[in-house]
Amino acid sequence: MNSRNQSYVVYVLLFIAIIAMVIYSFSQNATTSGVLTINQLASEVQNGKVARIVTDENKLTVTYKDGTQKSATSTKETGATLVDQLTALGVTSDKLSPDNVEIEIKPPSAWLGVATALGYILPFLLLAGAFFFIFRQAQGSNNAAMSFGKSRARMFTGDQPTVTFADVAGVDESKEELQEVVEFLREPQKFIQLGARIPKGVLLVGPPGTGKTLLAKAVSGEAGVPFFSISGSEFVEMFVGVGASRVRDLFDQAKRHSPCIVFVDEIDAVGRQRGAGLGGSHDEREQTLNQMLVEMDGFDTDTNIIIMAATNRPDILDPALLRPGRFDRRVVLDRPDVRGREAILKVHSKGKPLEPVVDLGVIAKATPGFVGADLENLVNESAILAARRNKTTIGQSEFEESIERVIAGPERKSRLISEEEKRIVAYHEAGHAVVMNSLPEADPVQKVSIIARGMAAGYTLALPLEDRTLTPKKKLQAEIIGLLGGRAAEDIVFDDITSGASNDIERVTQLARSMITRLGMSEKLGPMVYGQKEELIFLGREISEQRDYSEQVAEQIDGEVRKLVNESYAKAKDILKEHRDKLDAVANRLLEVETISREEFEKIFPPPTPKRSGTPTYAS
Template sequence: MNFSRNPRSYILYILLFGAFGLFVYSMLTSSEPTQVVALNTVAQAVMDGEVREIRVSNNTATIITRRGDRYRATLEPDADITKLLRDFGVTPEQLNRVDIIYEPPSQWGALLSVLGSFLPLLLFAGFLFFMLRQAQGSNNQAMSFGKSRARMFSGDKPTVTFDDVAGADEAKEELKEVVEFLREPEKFVSLGARIPKGVLMVGPPGTGKTLMARAVAGEAGVPFFSISGSEFVEMFVGVGASRVRDLFEQAKRNSPCIIFIDEIDAVGRHRGAGLGGSHDEREQTLNQILVEMDGFDTDTNVIVIAATNRPDILDPALLRPGRFDRRVVLDRPDLRGRRAILDVHVRGKPLAKDVDLDAIAQQTPGFTGADLENLVNEAAILAARRNRRTISMAEFQEAIERVLAGPERKSRIISEHEKRVIAYHEAGHAVVIYHLPNCDPVHKISIVARGMAGGYVLNPPAEDRMFMRKSKFLDEMAAALGGRIAEELVFGDVTTGASNDLEKVTHMARSMVTRYGMSDVLGPLTFGDTEEMVFLGREIAEQRNYSEEVAQMIDEEVRKLVTHAYERARQILIEHRDQLDRLAQRLMEVETMSRAEFEALMRGEEPPAPSAPASKPTASTQTDSDKKAGGDLSLSPLPA
């Protein structure tokens, strides 16, 4: 408790401690083993020579015997102990053998006596006062439910600026304009420009929406209120709307300022889609936000910045001009953006000379800013575990594979037959990829279990793509089926290892037919209503807007595409069976191959020595749970 802010509590605790001290003192003083006796008994003891000392204080006489026992006798006010003893027959010679000491009356005796009598009442009053204060605090806490819980940052000492944000240049330009509005509003008002009311930042998770908002707070130099959308909604009716009102009142008192609402979809969902009627607490909160952003009071210099990764479920009234005037998209960074993000995250970290950030950026397509931060952190952790002073390229390569597929399962024990099946499975993928023109080159092959995969083939795209061609889809489907076909050709049987490959191929084929209009029979049409309802879930909300005949044609087209890809991959593996056998045998020996080793082997050359020693072969049997799981044996980044 802060006593400087609440002196009454300070005084209360002093009184309580004082009362406790008095209580202890009274207990100690009252605990002396004294017995009350009459004066005639004292006189008889003096005559018998048993009394050594008599101490007289106020109206009490304390008798101490020669054995050390203590007794107490009560005297009349202003009575003389010597005269009283003589009246009971004690001779002067007998009194001379006793030390009679008159102690001065204690100044605190009367006070302690009074306080001791009032001590129970004082303790009860203190306890009652404490309970009343607790009840009053609970009442204040209950009344503070409607207060905003936004955290305010002054912006005087920014911890994050635009220099700390990379890979989103267009978003930074949009938000720099908002910062300039707040710093120099006169420049825009003189031209008749209106300050924007709100900025909605949209993007997948991990693209840096919250980091960008923190950078705006650091650059603006104005008060910055930060709150999450879920903090508005409570179990009490009207609390969310009350917190919205209190938040905007605080913002108006500190204007110009910025309000940042993270995950606004928690309160900004489309109204009228609920199952509980229109009087929903979340909808009342959203209504209050709408009124505060564009109500009758339009002269306040308060900018609302909101972030969400679900813009499709937001209420249209929230997205109209006048409320959220601008929509800033933070998408996954491209190659140059990933390179700039890596520069930010490697600041202050000791890097080895062999680290090539350009190569790392090229090997991480689709990574967000959070993924790249995690990648650099994983590399630093690996270097520390290996007792190295710098982070080398080997740690970054290992970190990429850990992020993509998970850590290596070195403790997984498999038999030689299982290992041979995995080697031919991954070799089938790699050989088909090598001979198809639209597949990205193989970067690495491994039959070491990692995550849920028994093995994997990495073939990241050589460049960023915004569009996928039909020929690219067909080649990727054939490459995904290469592992299953290799098992059929070599062993005459198939395993559950291709379950994930089949799922990817089927999904790609159905997307080509129903979403991208790539079917020659059905033509450039899309099938299926993909609108999503808020409470019922995505799968339930999807409705078929086509007949049963069309559904049968869709199934036939999907089967035709998958069958065509299957035949292409089978033909390639039959023609290049020698390459398949050599590659699988090589994988059995080294377990992991790089791009240079793979391409040299495919050209019929002697592959260079592996960069890292291969792990020792394992000899045991795979567990039943692993066999039944049907984990993916190929992790080539095929498009969904």
């Protein structure tokens, strides 16, 4: 019974006690309203006014015979009969004859003693019950305070698994890595007899949304063993030593339920590299990490406990946590390729009514860079959109619309802009599209629209023909030129520039500086990395860059970045001047229909050269 229910019980008991006292008070008032003294009763009997007297123990109920029947109550003396008392008070024997007055004597009630006892005992019982629940509630609060150092891990039994490897797609290599963990948990003796030591810890590494937690649950579901799930941040509290206590309690629970899996999500919350903070809460984090290292190192080969952890930042974890004997196996979950995305779409669309014309392969090709969480959101958005359109099935158009919603946000058709601004936006997006279509290294344009989405007044969507892991220098330069196409079109057509290219310029600057300082794509500066990034842990997410180059090199970096951006801008203007007729045609068509598909765009401006594959480009 929780504290809330206990409070309800106390209130109910107090209410019953109050009602009982009120009822008892009314009954007392009712009995004392028509009371006669024994002397008055004797006088009434002597005068012949009494018709009937009922004796119940010492209580007398008197009924008169004066035409209107009325009753009164009297009480006789204990230890004497009613007749003796009335005779002693002067009532003659003829007045007590059956002809004058009828006297009825009731036998004593068997429940009278019980009722009398309850009348005295019940109030005390109610008060005792109220005090009992109050003290029990206080004791429960004390127990909650004493259990402050207990583990908050949630335990899931493996009897009825909700997630198995069949529910995880797009990470075939990772599933193969974890298959031997499943086999060890199912048949540990097969490995122990040969002297094999299964990895004590498995670290799942990958970008957010790639399915690290889902894969850990699938391992538990396949093995059919208990699964303890806890977040790294749940160990650390404001009191020093609580995190270490919770770690000990967690591992004690795991040993009692062996074989089992202990899954620590976002382990970087407590597993950061030690000695990098400035005291305070970081001391508590270090103690928690130290206790975790001790517990993991103390496992025997026959403990049958697998520690699984997930993080998207393995670079900041403490080296002692990653050494063999602790987290000695690292499973990387990367962004899925086109086949993986198609498999993930099949998993999430299972049970949903899709139209026969829906091709998940086409949708997978149109979603490069999407992770499992993005694809799940995509399918859900498609189902919501179909329901809003009062459809019973999900069609290809809903999936295509949902892709744009996930990338850029929902459409804002109600946004009112002037005709002049609409014309500027049309030429801006047409500039992106024409420049991208003219470059062989750029991605093919899939859609151009001047309908506002999210924070963008319009957008140009270019998707690659196939996935690529490596990005060539020419592809990055083409992306910079394409992003600058919108600003170049404004400059050429209106002889003025607007703030609409702010996001494009920001992305161009970051990409150009990354090419020069991180990727070694500058002929003047050579294949070197300039500046080492490091995180200031005690300042949260703030990241500083350690400057390991001189002021002269800094000037050269700025010059190379400026040169790359200026040359790309000039290239974009040259392309638009060469294809000014195509720029006008695309912009005018956008002013008419607001959105142009890939087929309609290529009718206006066929691509001069075959397109190559690459990463997707989204220009606003």
